[in-house]
Amino acid sequence: MEKAEIPGKTIYRLSIYHRCLRRLDENQIETVSSSTLAKAAGVNPAQLRRDLGYLGTFGTRGLGYPVSELSEAIREVLGRENLQPVIMVGVGNLGAALLRYDGFQKEGFEVVAAFDAVPEAVVLRGIDVPVHDVDQMPAFVASNNIKLAVLAVPAAQAQEVSNELVDAGVQGILSFSPTVLQVPDSVTVNSVDLALELEQVSFFVKKDGKGNTPKPVKG
Numbered sequence: 001m002e003k004a005e006i007p008g009k010t011i012y013r014l015s016i017y018h019r020c021l022r023r024l025d026e027n028q029i030e031t032v033s034s035s036t037l038a039k040a041a042g043v044n045p046a047q048l049r050r051d052l053g054y055l056g057t058f059g060t061r062g063l064g065y066p067v068s069e070l071s072e073a074i075r076e077v078l079g080r081e082n083l084q085p086v087i088m089v090g091v092g093n094l095g096a097a098l099l100r101y102d103g104f105q106k107e108g109f110e111v112v113a114a115f116d117a118v119p120e121a122v123v124l125r126g127i128d129v130p131v132h133d134v135d136q137m138p139a140f141v142a143s144n145n146i147k148l149a150v151l152a153v154p155a156a157q158a159q160e161v162s163n164e165l166v167d168a169g170v171q172g173i174l175s176f177s178p179t180v181l182q183v184p185d186s187v188t189v190n191s192v193d194l195a196l197e198l199e200q201v202s203f204f205v206k207k208d209g210k211g212n213t214p215k216p217v218k219g
Contacts, residue, residue, distance in 0.1 A: 006054050006077070010051050010054060011078070013041065013043060013047070013051050014054075014074050014077060014078060015078060015107075016041045016042070017037065017041050017048070017051070017070075017074060018074040018075060018078065019107065020041050021067050021070055021071035021074070023040075024067045025067050030066065030067055031063055031064040031065060031066055031067060032065055032067055034048055034049055034064065034065065036064075037065065052065075052070070055074065055077060075108070084108060084109050084110065084147075085109075085112045085145075085147075085148070086104065086109050086110065086111050086146070086148040086149065087111065087112065087113050087114065087137070087140070087141065087148075087149050087150070088111050088114040088115070088129070088150045088152065089114070089115045089116075089137065089149055089150070089153060089165070090116060090151060090152035090154075090157075091116040091119075091122040091127065091131060091152070092116075092152065094176055095114070095152035096122065096125055098150060098152060098176075099114060099127050099128075100127075109148070112129070112130075112144070113129065113130050113132060113144075114129050114130070114132070115132050115133070115134045115137040115140075116131060116133075116134060117134050137161075137168070138165075138167065138168040141165065141168035141169055141170055142168045142169055145169070146170060147171045147172060148170065148171070148172045149172070149174070150174045150175075150176070151165075151176060151177050152177065155178050155179040157177075158177035158181060159179070162175070162181045162183060162189075166184065166187050171187055171188065172187070172188045172189075172190075173187065173188070173190070174190050175189055175192065176191075176194070178193055178195065
């Protein structure tokens with residue numbers, strides 16, 4: 001099935017289902033019910049069944065879904081039969097931390113190169129991924145058919161860098177830069193604003209017993 005036929009939000013949820021199924025498989029669980037998988041993924045069973053309907057017919061009433069078979073089907077739809085190459089642009093404190101994160105490869109992605117305005121300084125920080133000057137980025141993307149990039153540059157440079165990535169052939173950008181990127185409709189951008197995420201979490205922080213929000217600690 002062509003991925004273009006599947007709505008973007010469904011693709012996102014399929015990724016979550018795939019992660020849950022991998023955990024079940026690692027624990028040698030062979031079948032899982034729709035209600036259990038839906039709960040693990042944070043959706044309702046009806047939504048789960050609609051999403052999995054894009055994959056064809058899976059599961060047996062009363063027995064559940066075969067974990068390994070369903071995981072493989074989702075993996076094929078997501079294009080994860082092989083590790084997908086990704087580049088990192090911007091290797092400051094956040095970019096360096098992301099490069100040390102081993103979860104990318106577990107989910108089917110391999111950061112094959114990083115780019116920074118001062119690559120020699122990055123190398124001294126013990127980064128294992130090859131680090132190149134940002135000027136070499138467009139040529140690297142084009143010659144290695146890179147379609148995915150992680151962006152961790154300052155907001156002032158983010159749009160210019162994303163333009164270069166798109167012009168070189170990148171089709172998907174995961175941006176940690178605190179700004180809204182303007183890209184063609186054919187390019188997908190997922191933005192992670194850490195301050196905004198923290199703000200949303202803080203909304204649910206429990207108030208004290210008197211109904212007041214705890215006062216900030218003075219430094």
